[in-house]
Amino acid sequence: MNDALRLILFDVDGTLVDSQGDIVASMTSAFASEGMAPPARAAILGIVGLSLDVAMPKLAPGLEQAAYARLVDAYKASYMALRAAQGAQKNSPLYPHIRAVLDQLSTIDHYLLGVATGKSRRGLDALLAGHGMEHLFLTQQVADHHPSKPHPAMIMSALSETSIAAENAVMIGDTSFDMDMARAAGVGALGVGWGYHRAEVLAGLADDVIHDARDLPGAIERMWESKQ
Known part of the structure; x- marks a missing residue:
């Protein structure tokens, strides 16, 4: 890669x-x-x-x-x-191994991290501050400024802010809305099986579905390698 x-x-x-x-x-x-x-x-x-x-x-x-x-x-x-x-x-705990994986990904020079969420700006700010994660995400797309998922506006804005081409981006999420948004924006789609939509639903929409956060870095690399 x-x-x-x-x-x-x-x-x-x-x-x-x-x-x-x-x-x-x-x-x-x-x-x-x-x-x-x-x-x-x-x-x-x-x-x-x-x-x-x-x-x-x-x-x-x-x-x-x-x-x-x-x-x-x-x-x-x-x-x-x-x-x-x-x-x-306490109210919104990180899933197992998520923080370690985020920290790992953030040390890779050619990776930029961002979020695309249905949360409000206020809600996201409170969450990130509560977990000490304000510094991790270069681009932060929230519901205040965009149509709801699965409209691709959040991803398109993130691509524009970071000057990244769609083929060099991936959306990671737990719902069909995330996967449909990724497809609409022309970026990769990785599903996670520990969230709120069933993994079998995501399997028909995503490039891959993982069930352990520690598998994320490898899944991301494999996805981009397959596009070379």
Whole structure:
């Protein structure tokens, strides 16, 4: 493999951190604030990765826009309150071996790391600060500034910011939204089997699916070697 600059983009929830407890609790609280029964846990985890304004209508079709706006605001308020009360390391712990792998990848001169997430800017900042990871990601794409996944805008902006060609980039994520976004942007797609969408779903969309974070560096190298 040559030493051309490469961009490695990570999804966050379900890929780097396991935030399902706060996600389910905050969604439950948001629906309760509207006097509505909460969606099933599986349904809530199934929309992780989508922007909230897209996720809410999928969970509760047929509401007025004002109700969706209230649900979004209530979710955000609950999520930030839980984060403030207990901190990112407890509420959104890193998956096993993730930090060591990120540190390893960040030492490779021709690798640039970034994130493309359905989180807000505020939410991502709080998470990265809580884990001491502010310095790891050169480009950070958030829901505030882009259409929801699987629209490729986040990846296209990351490519533009870093001046990396699509063939030298890869998106790593746990959902079909991440894989579809990668395909739409023309970059590599690596799925992880420890997140919120089933691995067998990702297998039909990704270049490869891994089940242990320690396998990421090798999977990334193999993917680019196959493109030579």
